[in-house]
Structures are given as structure tokens and as C-alpha cells.
Amino acid sequence: MGAVKEWLFDNSPNTPLQAQLGRIARDIRAVLRDPIAVIGLLVVLLMVGVAVLAPVLPLQDPGFQILNDRLQPPSAVHWFGTDTLGRDIFSRVVSGAGPTLAIVASVLAIVTPVGVLIGIASGLFARLDTPIMRLCDVFMAFPRLILAIAVAVTLGPGIGAAIVAIAVTGWPSYARIARAESVAMRRSEFVQAAQVLGASRIRIMLTHVLPLCLPSAIVRATLDASSIILITSGLGFLGASVPPPQPEWGAMVAEGRDVVFEAWWVSTMPGIAILVFALGFNLLGDALRNLVDPRS
Amino acid sequence: MAEEIPAVSAPRRAVFRDYGSSPFALRALTGPLRYCAAFAGRLASAAVVPGVVLLGLLFVVFAIGRLLPTDPVLTVIGDHAPQELYEKVRREMHLDKPIAEQFVLFGLDMARGDFGVATTTGNPVVEDIGRFLPATIELASVAITLGVGLGVPIGLLAVRFSGRWPDNLVRLVMILGNSLPIFWMGLVGLLLFYAHLGWVGGPGRLDIVYQYTVPRVTGLVLVDTAISGNPAAFGNAVSHIALPASLLGLVALSDIARTTRGFLLWQYRQDYINVARLKGLSETKVLWRHALPNAAGPLFAVIAWSYAYLLEGAVLTETVFAWPGLGLYITQSLMASDMRAVLAATLIIGTMFMVLNMVAEIAQTRVDPRTRA
Numbered sequence: 001m002g003a004v005k006e007w008l009f010d011n012s013p014n015t016p017l018q019a020q021l022g023r024i025a026r027d028i029r030a031v032l033r034d035p036i037a038v039i040g041l042l043v044v045l046l047m048v049g050v051a052v053l054a055p056v057l058p059l060q061d062p063g064f065q066i067l068n069d070r071l072q073p074p075s076a077v078h079w080f081g082t083d084t085l086g087r088d089i090f091s092r093v094v095s096g097a098g099p100t101l102a103i104v105a106s107v108l109a110i111v112t113p114v115g116v117l118i119g120i121a122s123g124l125f126a127r128l129d130t131p132i133m134r135l136c137d138v139f140m141a142f143p144r145l146i147l148a149i150a151v152a153v154t155l156g157p158g159i160g161a162a163i164v165a166i167a168v169t170g171w172p173s174y175a176r177i178a179r180a181e182s183v184a185m186r187r188s189e190f191v192q193a194a195q196v197l198g199a200s201r202i203r204i205m206l207t208h209v210l211p212l213c214l215p216s217a218i219v220r221a222t223l224d225a226s227s228i229i230l231i232t233s234g235l236g237f238l239g240a241s242v243p244p245p246q247p248e249w250g251a252m253v254a255e256g257r258d259v260v261f262e263a264w265w266v267s268t269m270p271g272i273a274i275l276v277f278a279l280g281f282n283l284l285g286d287a288l289r290n291l292v293d294p295r296s
Numbered sequence: 297m298a299e300e301i302p303a304v305s306a307p308r309r310a311v312f313r314d315y316g317s318s319p320f321a322l323r324a325l326t327g328p329l330r331y332c333a334a335f336a337g338r339l340a341s342a343a344v345v346p347g348v349v350l351l352g353l354l355f356v357v358f359a360i361g362r363l364l365p366t367d368p369v370l371t372v373i374g375d376h377a378p379q380e381l382y383e384k385v386r387r388e389m390h391l392d393k394p395i396a397e398q399f400v401l402f403g404l405d406m407a408r409g410d411f412g413v414a415t416t417t418g419n420p421v422v423e424d425i426g427r428f429l430p431a432t433i434e435l436a437s438v439a440i441t442l443g444v445g446l447g448v449p450i451g452l453l454a455v456r457f458s459g460r461w462p463d464n465l466v467r468l469v470m471i472l473g474n475s476l477p478i479f480w481m482g483l484v485g486l487l488l489f490y491a492h493l494g495w496v497g498g499p500g501r502l503d504i505v506y507q508y509t510v511p512r513v514t515g516l517v518l519v520d521t522a523i524s525g526n527p528a529a530f531g532n533a534v535s536h537i538a539l540p541a542s543l544l545g546l547v548a549l550s551d552i553a554r555t556t557r558g559f560l561l562w563q564y565r566q567d568y569i570n571v572a573r574l575k576g577l578s579e580t581k582v583l584w585r586h587a588l589p590n591a592a593g594p595l596f597a598v599i600a601w602s603y604a605y606l607l608e609g610a611v612l613t614e615t616v617f618a619w620p621g622l623g624l625y626i627t628q629s630l631m632a633s634d635m636r637a638v639l640a641a642t643l644i645i646g647t648m649f650m651v652l653n654m655v656a657e658i659a660q661t662r663v664d665p666r667t668r669a
Contacts, residue, residue: 036468134348134349134352135352137348137349137352137650138348138349138352138353138356139356140653143607143608143611143642143645143646143649144608145608145609145611145612146608146611146626146642146645147356147642149611149626149627149630150360150630150638150642151360153630153633154360226474226475227474230475230477230478233477233479233480234477234478234479234611234612237477237479237612237615238611238612238615238627239631240630250477250479253477253479253480253483254479256483257483257616260483260486260487261487261491264487267480267483267484268480268483268484270480271477271480271481271483271484274477274480275475275476275477275480278474278475278476278477279471279472279475281475282471282474282475283471286467286471
């Protein structure tokens, strides 16, 4: 362990690989020194763990109804109480983590690469700049949630529709950030040097400019994860996401809406889950942002 | 960015360049005229971008309307209408024409303000929007007032105690503000402040007792009740708007406070602040005369942007609080698959979004000449 550490943090690395890994290790160490980042990271890991392990955890069946046990307050048997159909809210909250996480991960997997590459292309190639940026304007002019609702209703409820709906409005913000960064690099010396050496445009894009745009894209993605969670649950709340009886946090809050004055736990518990998940990503993202861009 | 400079600033230079060569009287006469001409030119070039965006917006809205699996004709006439009626309505809705022509006709209808009749309410969509929009604007305006009124001072406080515990506290609260699911906060807020504590009014804009006692003048209940001279009704309106507006305001507040802090901290790292301090200016003067004016441009942009965001955030808030605004209108029409109402309302909100973005940009260039293109 000690030798590995010494090798990683060596100030005069012998190979490019060692230098690269050393830099990553230093970044990780810097992140782990910030208590806020560590808290955020732990929360995110906890939620991901819960989502992945939900099928094997010894829980009650989230769809199992005991109508005699309707609207039971939180107790030792039902940690978060039961809902209007007598289903155990704790197991529903736990199994609701899966769909939410799936939507977040898929949206980020679509939006980040697409947005960043489009943004870099727009920043490097002057001819593409105006059309791409106007396209971004169109999608940014749309209220995100409303477009998401419209797309979800168009495609019919389901995880796929929610992913498409959120992704469609998500990429422009990545494109804008990546464009702003790559525009500054367009005439920089290292890009010119690469051109003189005969590197193709694609190569310059991918190997010279892309790595420098990644940090801010990662920060953006982390912060975006929390807003995706909020939009997803908002869609669920309006009934435009995962169809019932599958547990979804936003839909669960909506289910408890009619009984909120008698049975506060039905809406409150899934809401806390949304809050904690979003908060974890926001804490992590905020700490990362402070590292990458001290300005904000 | 450099190559864009001549395009916008050239007409303006043309206005002032000839001043030396023409006699003063002529200058005095033609000056304003020429200024107007140059201004119109600038306006026209400034209108190109929003024009394109608006066209794109129109296109996306149209595409969504056409992609929808429900038959738009059937939502109007119902399932059991005779075939002739179906054909007639289909022709009236231009659905028998080629898709490109449909888009043009749709655009012309929208431009004329002819959004059709909403099937859920039975009124023309324009009338509906006229009725629902003021409620949303009222809610968003009160929220943004709260957000700016509290957010900027909190941001200043964070800068004042930068790096110490008030700063960290503010940072944490801001992060929390960005993580709150607003529909859930609305429910919990109603439970706590309405049901248990009784501090605020419940859902809706007024208690049922006052519902039809106030003449509708502006559509803004706060204004209408104030000018109607009924203090009890006004108090009731305040108690109803307090909770939804503070929740929306909380969302705006966290963005505004964070950017205030961020931009000011950045300014405080610049050399000119040191110069101002070395001159012997007090910290108050350094802040108000030097740092704040330089951070004002982006701050205005963020405020305008937050306002636009509030119009959107109102969708969920209005649903929870049964607030009869555009957001509630959209969701209810969507659930009834009344696409004409949804598309028109989306277009309205999108347009307002765009206008606010333009205002943000203009405000920024007014305050900060460096950002002029």
C-alpha cells in the first residue's frame, strides 16, 4: 500500500500513465479532504447501494396489500407506516430508489457526452457555432418540466418516456459550458501546435480539448443529477412517470396527498427520500464545483 | 466572439460619425431621426435571434401535438360522432392537408392569437389564458420579491463573513434549498402551517366566503382586494399567497444568494478592490461603490432567469395549492389530453421565458459595458 501511494504521489513520474494516475489520485485526495464532499459522497453511495441491493434485502413485498393495516403510523413492524392500501411504505421507498436511479443514470449517460461533444464542436468550428447555439436557445427557452410532461404524455407513461423527456431538455446546458471553454481554446497555442503537427479535427476535439472540458462537465452532471431527481419525482407526482403499482417516490407523495391531514407519513417519507438523494448529489456537486471553479 | 463586434456596433457608429461635418441645425433635426433609424436597425438585428427561437419553439410544440397518440379530432367531438361530422372537423383543423402546410397554418393561427377552443373548459383558449395567467404572474412576482429581498442580503452576509461559519451555514442552506422537492414541501407546509398551526390560509387564492365578493379588475387578487377597500379580504388573500410564494421564493433565494456571493467574492479578488482600500475607502464604500456595481450585471441576469424559472416551478406548486394559474391549467388540460390548451399555454410560458432571457441579457449589457457584443 505504501509503495503504491509513493508511486502515485511521486513528484517526478517516469511514465505518462504514472503522471495521469497521480493527478487523478491527487484530485480524489483533494475531494476527500472536504467534509461536505465526503458527506455527499456517502449519501450518494448509500442510496446507490440501497437501489442495487433492494431486490435481495429482506423486505416485505412492496406491492403486498393488507387492507386491515391501512394507514398505520410508523412502528417497529412498519418503519415508515403503511399507505392507503396497507402496503409497507419503507419497502416501497427502498424499492423506489431503483427506478429513480435508473432514470438519473440513463439521462446523464445520454446528456453528458452528447452535450459536451456538441458544445466542443460548436466552440471549435465557427461555422457550426451559430446554428448549434440557436438550437440550444430553443431548447433552453422551454420550461424543462413542462416539456418533460408533454413528452411523457405523448410517449405514454413509463421509464423510457421519462428518460427521453428529461434528456431532450438536458443537453443544452452542457453544450453551453463546453462551448464557452472550447472557444477560449480554439486559438490557443496547444491547439495550433496540434494542427501544425497534422492532427485531424476529430483528434483535436477528442484528445486535446475534451479532457480539458471534462472537469466542469462532471461538476455539471453531479449538480444536474439532483435536478433530474426533482424533475423525475415531479413527473411522478403529476402521474406522468412510472405507471402504478410500481413504487415511484413522486407518485407516492401524490398518493398520500388526499390523506395528508390524517396520515402525514404517507407523503412525508418518500419526500424525505427524494430530499436526501437530491441533497447528496448537491453536496457532492457543490464541493466539486468549489474545487474546479472557485469563482462560484 | 471578436468577429461579432462590427455587426452590432456599426450602425451606432454611423449615427454619431457625421456629427462634425453637418451644420448644427441640421444635426439637431436629423439626429433624432437617424438615431431612431439606427435604433430600429439594431432592434431588427436583435429580433433575429428571438425570432428563430420562437420559430423553433413553435415547431417543437407542433411536433408534440402531432406525435400525440390520441386523435385530435376525437378529443373535440367525442367517440360516437357521425362520420360526416368527423370529416368536417378534420377539415376545419386542417388535418387533411400536407404536414408542412399544417405547420404553416398552425403558425398563422398562433400568430393571430387564435388558439382554438379548449375542450375542458369550453372557452376559447385565449380567454382561458387571460384568466389563468395573472394568478401565475402574481405568485411568481411575490416569490421573486421575497427571493431578491432576502437573497441579496444573505449573499452579502456570506461575503462579509467569507470562510467563517455564517458563510458555511449560508452555503449549506443554499444547497438544501436546491434539493427540496417543491410539491412535497407544499404538502408538508400545508400540514404544518395550515392544519396544525393555522398561520396561513389553505389551498386556493381566497376563502370561499370572499370568493365572489371582490370585483375582478386586474386579475391579481392582492391588488383587487386592496383596491376594493375590504381589508379582511386583502388579509385573507395575503394569508393564502404567503405559503406558496415563500416556498417558490426559497428556491429563487438560494440561486440569488449563491450568485451574489460568488460574483462578489470574485470581485473582491480583483486588484481594483485593493486600490480602493488603499485609497482609504471604508469597507461599506468599497462594497457599494466598487464591488457591487461590477457584480450587478450578472446579478440582474440571474434575477430575470430565476423569475422565468419560477413561472415553470409554478406548475407543481399550483397543483399542490390548487392555485388557479397557468401551471394548473396545463396539467389539467394534459390529463384530459386537451392538446390545444397545452400547446398554447406552453407557447406562452416559452415566450415569456425567452423574453425574460432577453431582458436579462439587455440588463447585463446596460450595467456592464464589457459584455456588449
